Structures are given as structure tokens and as C-alpha cells.
Amino acid sequence: MDENDRSIAGFTMAGHALVHWFETSIPIFLVVWLAEFDVSVALLGLVVALGYAPFGLGALPGGILADRYGTKRLILYCLAGMSLSFFVLSIAGSIYAIAAGLLLWGIAASVYHPAGLSLISTGVEDRGTVFAWHGIAGNVGIALGPFVAATLLIFLEWQLVAAILAVPGLLAVLYGLTATFDPTAAVEDEVAAGPAEALSVSELLTNSRALFASAFAIVFVIVTFEGLYYRGMLTYLPEILHGLPAMDTLSVPDSLDGIEPADYIYVGLLVVGMAGQYAGGKLTDRISPAGGLAGLFVVLAVLAVAFVPVTSLGLGAIVVLCGVFGFFLFAIQPFYQNAVAVYTPPDTRGLSYGYTYLGEFGLGAASIAIAGFVLEGYSLATFFVLIAGFAAAGAVLSAALAAGLARVLDSKRTREI
Template identity: 55%
Template sequence: MLAHGMVHTYELSIPIFVTIWLAEFEVIAIAGVEVGVTQATLGLVVTAGYGLFGVGALPGGILVDRFGSRRLIAACLFGMGGSFFLLGVAPDLVVVAISLLLWGLAASVYHPAGLTLISKGMEDRGTGFAYHGAAGNVGIGLGPLLAAILLLVFDWTTVATVLAVPAILAGLYALRAEFDETAAVDGVGTDGGEPRTQGGVDSLSQFVTESKLLFAGAFVIVFLIVIANGLFYRGVLTFLPNLLEGLPGFEPIPLAAFVPGVEAGSGRTLKPERYFYAGLLLVGVAGQYLGGKLTDRVPPEYGIAGVFGLLAVLALSFLPVAELGIGPLFALGTVFGITLFAAQPLYQAAVADYTPSGTRGLSYGYTYLGSFGVGALGGAVAGAVLTYADATALFGVLAGFALVASAAAVYLIVRD
């Protein structure tokens, strides 16, 4: 839970910095070539780091099956802290991009390690996913909120350095943690697989064989669901603070209006969109808990179909409701945040249902390759749509991603 909170603290603090980078940097200079900074180009920079967060999950999952979860989680924490220390001294967008790539590499091993630990080490798996997900959303909400508050006083490089400290402390604790990583393994596989409680990938040929076994069954449909989820998730969150800036009720508020000692002409303002964004993420704690508990009560396929169907409706409703004012948007944002994060424990449980325990790390590696690797393209898609079309088109595209996931879950229900 501690590590999951740290991973998402950094992941969802990055969009807070995006609004600053758009204003602070004018060009990206690489090998003497200068490219103008737009939502599209910055979307590609952020997508590179987020993409490695997902792509690295596959080799991370292989390492989990061979070496266990504890050591990889500790390495993840130290790596994330170090990358944000580097971000804190970044003089330009090239170093920002390098920092994000290093963060993505370090963070990529977490989900295969953490979810394998829960699925193989806890008898009450659904409850484990619920608390684990809730902890992630505490980081998802409090990370951006802390960043937004610190930005009232410090510049963004100082804030990045301060954010690096908790991961280092958590890593020191993780080195001391001891537990039985296979306490809940009973030797039973699903989806026609043979019972396997030991395993892992020892060679390239075995990796290919195990991968073929996974994708020969219904896991391929689950993989499609997690890709669609990743595209929706990254597409809506990467530029959300930037989208909110121009909406009614989100005008900057001078700090001098309510903070004693701040001069009226200082130009320092409170950005309401940053706090709305953090609040939307924080209510996801309830969504994670709800989704986790649902997996103990209904087949995850039914939950996935319903949740993504609702997300499609909410995406299409977002801008029309925003025109009604900040009150109605606050209500919709609450439902949106809960629903968005309820999906995660549902598809995590579906992965466990359709894969054998012996290659569970590999299975979750593929899951987060799809969700955070392929799904990272959602940030680039969002940047391109906002640059060459508008926000209405973006939310239409997002609704399409959600409908694909819902339809895939319906297929699983019919197949069964």
C-alpha cells in the first residue's frame, strides 16, 4: 500500500507540472534542432516517460516471477526518488524528458510486483485489491494536492525535489519488510491451464511459450480491456488541469485576497483547476475500494461492462455539465473520479481469474504493458486532438475507448 501510494503520487503530479512547462519552455532543443513547445509536443515528452512506465512492466513481471516482489518494490522506490531529484535540477525539457524516462523505468516494476504479491499472498484477494487500490488513490489525490500547495510558495524544481524524499524513506522501510509471498497459492489455475504454483521464465523460448499460452485463451480479451482503459485514463488525466483553466469558475484567484502578507501586485495566484483535479483523483479512493469489494461479490466481467459504459456517458457529459457552472461540474467530477478508479481492481481481478499462478508476474507485466505502455499513447492522442481539434472531440474519442472496453467485457460474459 505504501509503495502503491508513492508510485501514483509521482505519476499524477506530472500533469500539474505540465501546465507550468507549457508556460515556461518555448522550445525543445535536441542535437541543434529546435522544436516549438505545444500541447502536442509536450504530450509526446510526457508520453515517453509514461510509456516506459508501461513497457517496463513486462520485463518487470518476468523478474517478479524469478526473484519475488519485495526487492523489486524497494528498487522501484529508490529509483523513483532519484529520478525526481534529477527533475528538480532540470534546466530544460531535454533533462525533464530524461527524468521522466528514468521515473518510468523505476516505476514500471511496481504493478507486476505488488499485484502478484496480493494475488499469491492474500486469501481475501478482493479485499487486498480494495485496500491496495485505495492506498494508490491516496497518493493519486494527495500527490497533486501537495504539489499544488507547495507551488504556492516554491518554484516547480524545488517542489520536485521535496517530492523525491518520501520515496527514499519508503524504500528504506521496504528493505526491512519480510513476509510470505505465496501464502495464498493453492495450485489451481484457470482458463484451462494446468495447476502451477512455481514457475517463472528462464529463457527466451520459455517466455515465448508462456506468452502464447496466455494469449491463446480469454486473456487476450482482458488485454484489450486494459489497453482501452489505459488510453482513456491517460487521455483524460494528462491535460485535465489545462482543460479546466478556461472553464467558468476556474479563473485564477490572487493570493493577496486571502493570504496575509502577500502584496496585491505580486502576480501570485491560486489555480482552482489544480485543486479540482486533485479532488477528482482523491475521491477515487472510494472507487478503488468499491471496485475491489465488487470483485468478491460479482464476476469482474459484469463490473467492467457496467463501469466502462458509465464512463462513456460521463465523458460525453463532461463539457455540457461544465457549462452549467462549477457546482454541477463538481458533482459530475465526483462520480467521474469514483467510476474511473473502480475499473482498476475489476480488471486486476479478471487477470487473476484468467491466468495461472506460476506466471502471474508475467501476466501482470503484460497487463501494465497494455494499460500504461500502449495506454500512454492516450496522452499523445489527447495532445494532438487538443492541438488540431478541440476538447469536444477529445471527450468523444475518450468515450469511444470506454465503449470498446465495455463491449469486450460483454463478449467475455457471452463467451462464458
């Protein structure tokens, strides 16, 4: 990587880690808030949803803003907004103030993925490597957020913990203000430097129609199926692991009373995911995005089905399967991120990633409701078959894209123009 690549990598890695640092620390506060404000689980769940909903739904306007105002500026606003939201939480005296803080967090966090990935796709020459390190940084935040929050809550009041968690975001803002790089270094011949003019409604609709009349339409659906698989598995896997008889054979020291053995396996899965992110990012330089997606979706489908027999086996088999699953679950992410860069024009890259993460985090979250219904009314095997079906659908679409569907769509679009 050259100096510009390294500067963008450092800036976006800090942003990606902190988005997930804040995101995964929020559930740790739930138990404390239930006792503090004496509210029902249903009401608090609704309040927390106010934070998570904009995280996915705000990705599309975030992508539009990235194209308009520039990616670096938007990421700095994102970091400052997330930190401010946790300071709001630290002084919250009611459930309504908690709701306000979480809503602010969701709005601020929603712009990161379209802005950060757009910056990498237009500013970085060694894109695959930076996608890999960017993904690893996200996994670091995913693992450290709940770990640090839970550890601090053992010793400190939750208000102080929320304030402490906000500090890294402010430090990242200071770091970002000093970072210098060319955000369009990789596409200088394709797009003019600097932010685009503000899009009118008609221009937004025109650009959106152009995107969805191209191969990006297939990429969008592929990413949505990945989001359905990702959200469904990661939301319910901890609960599933907790209920397995094999977990009774794994004990923890008395000093760690209250920590479920399954939690160690789940955190380990996320840590292994860092290796998957790196391997997937490096492979994007050697394998076409569509071909890589097709192969990895097949692996993920097989792994989901494999949970059916393995959950009845011993602890060792479960640990190994979770490790392999964590590796491939995160190895696929650099491939769909790169697919967006390959199948979209540079001057609509922010809009493209906005739609991408609307599919990943917004539409993908539907599997939480779908899979929850299946788990409650049907067998565990049915749940894993459902999840495998999401991956199978992604594999079919990715194989079609690899077989030349993109050329067919682009040829049709050219004839229509």
C-alpha cells in the first residue's frame, strides 16, 4: 500500500471499529436499564429499536450525503454524533432520555458504512487489502464493545461507563482531523475530485433507476440475502448455544459467576472472523467478486445445515463448527463490498453503498422476526434449514452473476438508451 492507501485505511478502520464498538455495547446496558427505570422488556425493546432501526434505514440517505458533502466530513460527523449520543445516555434520567440518546446514535451511525466504503472504493489502489483490514477492525469493535462495557459495569455506575465508552470516539475525531489523503486517488480518470453537486429528487430517481437497471440490482438482492443469513444466525446463535446440553460440560471459575460458557464460544467466533475478513479481502484481488460470492454462499449453506447434527454432539465438535462458521461468515463481506465497487460507477458510489447497507442492515433485519417465529413454533432443524435457504438463494444469484448476467443486463440497458 502507498501512503494514501495507508492513511485512508487507518481513518476508516478507526471509524468501522467504533461504529460496532458502540453498537454491540448497547445490549449490555439493557439489564441495568430494566432495573433502573422499572420498565417492561417490551417497552425497553421498543426503545432500543429506535436506535437500531435508523442504523439500517439511514444508510441510503447516508450514501446520498456522502456523494454530496464528501466522505471524510461525513465520517467525522458520524464519530462526533455517536460520542455525543453516549454522553446523552450518561446523563439520562428517564427512559425518554435513553430513547433520545439511542435515536441520535442510530442516525449518526447509519452514515458510516456508505461513506467509509465509498471512500475506500474511490481512494484506495490496493482495495482488497484495505477491505480486509477494514473488516478486521469492525470485528475488533464487535468483540471489544460488549467486553469492555460488561467489565466496567462490574466496578462503575452505568452512567460513567457510557461516558467512558464515548471517549474513543472523540479521540478518533481528533485523529481524523489530522489525517490527510486524496479521496479519489483510485478513480481520478473516471470522476472529478471533490463532492458532487446536490442531487435533485429527479436526479436521485434517475441515478437510482440507472443503478437498478444494471448489474447492481442483482448485487443488491445478493447482499440482502447475506444480511438475512447474517442477522438471523448472529441474533439467535448465542441463545441456541446456551440451551445445548454440551454447554453443561464447560464450567467457569466462581470469580466469573454469571458468565455463560456459551458466551466464550460466541466471542471466539467473532475473533476468528477477523481472520476470515483478512483472507476474504486478500482473495478479492485474485477471485472475481461474483465467483467468490457463489462459492462462499455454498459453504455458508452447508455450515448452517451442519449445525443440525453437530448441536447434538460434544462440546469439541460445536467449538470447531463455530470457529469455521465465524471464519466464512466474515470472509464473504469483502466480496460483496468489492462487488459494489466493480458493478457501479464511481460518481454514484456513495448512493450504491447506501442501497447496499439498506439491504444488509435494513431488509436483512427481517430475518430476526422470521427466524424468531420459526424458532418458537418449529424445530431447531427447521431454523437452520431456513437460514441455509437464504445462503442458497445468494449462491444461485451469485452464480448467475458470474455466468454473465451482468453483461446481459448492461447490454439491455445500452439498447434502451
